[in-house]
Amino acid sequence: MFIQVALNLPVEELFTYRVTGRESHKPEVGKRAIVPFGPSNRLQTGIIVSVSTSPPEGNFEIKEVFDIPDPYPLFTETLFRLAEFVSRRYCSSLGEALFRFLPGAFIVEEKVRVSPLKPQKPLTPKEEELHTLISSFSSPVSVSFLRRKFGGSSLNAYLKRLVEKGAARLNTQLKPGGPPKEKWVRYLKEGKCGPKGRELLNLLKKHGELPLKHLTYFGFSRGVIENLRQKGLIQITEKESLLPPPPPSLSPRGTTELTQEQKAVLESLFKYRGIHLLSGVTCSGKMEVYLHAARRAVDSGNSVLILVPELLLTPELQSRIESLFGTNYALYHGGLTPAQRASVWLKALKGEVPLIVGTRIAVALPMKNLGLIVLDEEQDPSYKEQQKPYYHARTVAVKRSELEKVPLLLVSATPSVESYYRAKRGEFLFHFLPSRVTRIPPPKVELVDLKKERKRVGIFSEKLLSALERAVNSGGQALLFINRRGYSHKIICPNCGYTLNCKKCGVPVTYHKEKKCFICHLCGTRYKLIFRCIKCGQRLEFTGYGTERVTQELKLLYPNWKIERFDLDTVKTYKDANRLIKLAVEGKIDVIVGTSIAVKGHNLPNLTFLGILIADQLTGPPDYMGAERAYQAIVQAIGRVGRFKPGYAVVQAFNPDFYPIKYAVTGQFHTFYEEELSYRKLFNYPPYTLGAVIEVEVPETQKSKLKELYAAMKKLPSQEVSKPLPLPNGKTYSIFIKLKSDTLLPKIKQLLSRFKVTYKIDVEPIKIP
DNA sequence: AGCACGCCGACT
């Protein structure tokens, strides 16, 4: 028998191995196969893609499988097809897609260790150096550790020579990958034992089986347990480890009754097993709808996936889930250890958890009896993977819904233009909740033209300051939203116009007053602080506003207020965020100055005022998605205020007539999307086309090749190609293409491989350079 | 992606 396996390599080919029959388990599609690979036959983990009885054609040696460690497949049939889809649409190999989804703990690798011997032949200086390095460790040292200390690529060649000269010996060990194991203790039979043993035996008799670590926690020493085991009264077994306990939450709230409007959405969701887009005004109870839907699906014996953006696994959401599901759910996100992720993966596979709440990577969990997928805040950019394969979890969820015939509910107050368009075309079923479920009126929003404001204190308009004072003086809290960290982001010489740019990225750096340095926000590089122009010696001017400067100026204006900054510099973890939220809830903060992370998800019950300082900035980098980002950011920010108390918002802008700002402030949902769509259509931008960014690496000596490639790309049918844009590193060029269909992607790949250039394709990009 | 191999130029 033969198996074809997909390895985690950027090549299309599958690799064939011979099955000997000595493997732990029989070959089956979706199981792992541990196979020798490459000239050194290093063991690697592959996924079995097909099993056949006849050998493949072609002239190559067929090696034997080392082992098949899984009693059952780790990938379900549909998951396999989903991975195939991801590899096709995002231009990766099947193996890369499968291994992106599979938790790292399942990967078995060979670990090579080196021990020193007495050299039989004279060594060269370099070999001598390596030999003494190896000898300096008391036990055999791993090659991967050695590689970090010694020159990367040349290490293997030297190691080989050391082995040839008898100066070193290699031994390989298999790092066991697989389900994390945990020891459990089981009651077997009654018998004679001491008092402590008696106590333990009774406990086990009552419970049948308990985790070993619980027993040691309750004060039973290893000795007692071992004694009982020796007598054959108890048995120690290994089980796949428990789920990590969900983090503690706020007190759960009772379930709420749905309104007529909400119920209608719920009914429709279970009638039409396709894709639904749920939108609505803030506080219209969208979350309640999908939580009830999840509850219903679980009650009828199905499992449910709820996908949330990276920063949305908030205590708020957790407490609401707990009020409906208790602790019978699991979390799945990048913050878990590989073993924890593997554990959730297996529970999903066996159908042991009815509900999993997770980030984008959870879209490919092997759910048993999947009955519903929910994707909350569907416009959120964190659904886009930034590593190969660069998949978009929303697109993958749509595909999964089609493959498994399971309803998918996309949820957002500010849907992506893409989803709005597809709903408009009838591909998605559109639902809109027009009314608030609370008695609290929507916040009053006012737009201030910063150009016309004469009575400005720095960046603060008179209207904003008086509203801010009113809010704080009447015991409320205020949130000032500015989408920039740091102090100032424009550093310019007033004499010669010289600006300080990042050496790697070419973009202006930001002055961080507290950290006493300049930081490039694109790549994170830090630069030494200077105050005089390096060209002419003039004193540099620091203009533009960031959270640091706003906080400082506000403190000068209101020295008695408690003002806190909420951005990636001050809040790095959930813990930091929760601490700050707690302070705010306890009323120990008057004003929060924050970036978009302060606006996301967190509920501040006492928030009565919101100020957006410079709405124009919310477009972000200058590309076709700017208006969409600005609209979404403004609506979301306004949505923070007036949830629990009547609120007020002031939006400041230099161009208040810019349509995303105007329509966000006035709440003209459809008008915004229709206008945005008209521009997208005019310039053939997504969603009218499929966008992709191609980065090609062209050596400086072969610039003509780039021209030829560009010309060839333009000749391909039904698409638009932008001019290659050189990236700051000098040899990579970025090309943005608008495709009429994804069937053109293979053609583009063909073309690129014909030109023999190294390249990277990002389909459905969220940022274009 | 690794990794080997081969070719080159630099330095003893």
Added chain:
DNA sequence: GTCGGCGTGCTC
């Protein structure tokens, strides 16, 4: 002869 720096080509 040794060393290090790339470009190239392959992996069942």
